[in-house]
Amino acid sequence: MAVDFRSDTVTKPNLAMRKWMLNAPVGDDVYGDDPTVNALEVRAAAQHGFDAGLFCSSGTQANLIALMTHCQRGDEYLCGQQAHNYKFEAGGAAVLGSIQPQPIENEKDGTLCFNKLAAAIKPDDSHFARTRLLSLENTINGKVLSLSYMRQARLFADQHRLALHLDGARAHNAAVALGVDIKEVCAPFDSVSICLSKGLGAPVGSLLFGSKTFIQQARRWRKMLGGGMRQAGILAAAGHYALQHNIARLAEDHANAQRLADGLANFPNCHVSPVNTNLVFVRWEDTVYQSAMVRAMAEKGFIINAGKPMRLVTHLNITSDDIDRFLAELDNFFAKK
Numbered sequence: 015m016a017v018d019f020r021s022d023t024v025t026k027p028n029l030a031m032r033k034w035m036l037n038a039p040v041g042d043d044v045y046g047d048d049p050t051v052n053a054l055e056v057r058a059a060a061q062h063g064f065d066a067g068l069f070c071s072s073g074t075q076a077n078l079i080a081l082m083t084h085c086q087r088g089d090e091y092l093c094g095q096q097a098h099n100y101k102f103e104a105g106g107a108a109v110l111g112s113i114q115p116q117p118i119e120n121e122k123d124g125t126l127c128f129n130k131l132a133a134a135i136k137p138d139d140s141h142f143a144r145t146r147l148l149s150l151e152n153t154i155n156g157k158v159l160s161l162s163y164m165r166q167a168r169l170f171a172d173q174h175r176l177a178l179h180l181d182g183a184r185a186h187n188a189a190v191a192l193g194v195d196i197k198e199v200c201a202p203f204d205s206v207s208i209c210l211s212k213g214l215g216a217p218v219g220s221l222l223f224g225s226k227t228f229i230q231q232a233r234r235w236r237k238m239l240g241g242g243m244r245q246a247g248i249l250a251a252a253g254h255y256a257l258q259h260n261i262a263r264l265a266e267d268h269a270n271a272q273r274l275a276d277g278l279a280n281f282p283n284c285h286v287s288p289v290n291t292n293l294v295f296v297r298w299e300d301t302v303y304q305s306a307m308v309r310a311m312a313e314k315g316f317i318i319n320a321g322k323p324m325r326l327v328t329h330l331n332i333t334s335d336d337i338d339r340f341l342a343e344l345d346n347f348f349a350k351k
């Protein structure tokens with residue numbers, strides 16, 4: 015099987031996960047009849063420190079539902095220029111929610127500067143959109159936001175009467191890297207979305223958490239967005255498996271990412287950014303032809319994307335042996351040059 019470094023979204027469900035899916039009791043979830051979905055929403059909400067949860071088809075959908083639940087038409091949310099829910103979700107908040115994004119440049123560590131955020135909040139004046147929400151992301155480009163930063167964000171949000179959302183697609187990577195329970199990462203936020211289909215290894219699915227009232231409203235938006243699924247317990251079963259079996263092992267992905275970064279740092283034409291979790295970013299000098307590298311590595315069974323920087327992601331289908339073989343093949347590639 016090819017070793018795929020493009021993303022942790024490429025993970026494939028293993029046999030045990032597939033067995034849980036096969037054996038899942040199901041019902042029509044739009045009627046509220048799917049026991050596996052219901053149990054996932056209840057258990058996962060408690061695990062993350064919230065009163066209620068909503069099973070969504072994707073991280074993009076969970077984020078959009080959160081934005082539409084916090085903000086009304088003509089409202090605005092503050093976020094990072096690099097935020098997934100600003101840059102990589104097809105402008106959904108603006109297109110489908112009539113919500114204006116107000117992006118702020120991310121600092122090098124992924125945080126947003128509170129002074130810059132405060133300056134971007136609009137006065138209560140009919141010229142402006144109403145600033146309602148601050149949306150953060152953890153991890154962001156593999157970087158972990160600290161607990162103290164997130165607590166400051168809570169104070170900032172309270173001071174400015176904003177709601178606070180976390181795009182926690184990889185919040186479990188953050189918790190594992192920080193060595194804390196996921197509840198601590200989620201605690202400062204009014205709502206959190208997490209992805210089951212990235213490092214946690216499920217084929218499909220995200221969860222949105224919040225208060226009971228928030229999730230009740232969110233459920234209506236999910237239906238409107240076409241996310242009311244029927245016998246979705248087959249998918250939710252994979253989520254149960256992921257949350258029970260695939261969290262602690264994220265530490266292996268982080269160790270493998272560090273192993274990869276250390277190996278890459280030995281190549282003289284390669285600049286490696288510090289690694290926090292499972293994402294490795296490298297800049298090759300311009301003399302390196304990345305397209306030739308991508309082709310040569312593909313022939314050896316390694317899938318990578320070219321990029322400036324190039325992003326390499328470790329996950330549960332990549333072992334430390336795969337990393338060593340990858341580094342050896344890269345060495346061969348340069349030796350032939």
Ligand SMILES: Cc1ncc(COP(=O)(O)O)c(C=O)c1O
Nearest residue numbers: 072073074075098151181183209
């Ligand atoms: C930080 C972050 N948020 C949200 C998403 C969206 O998730 P999905 O691909 O399930 O829509 C992604 C996907 O890569 C992501 O990296």
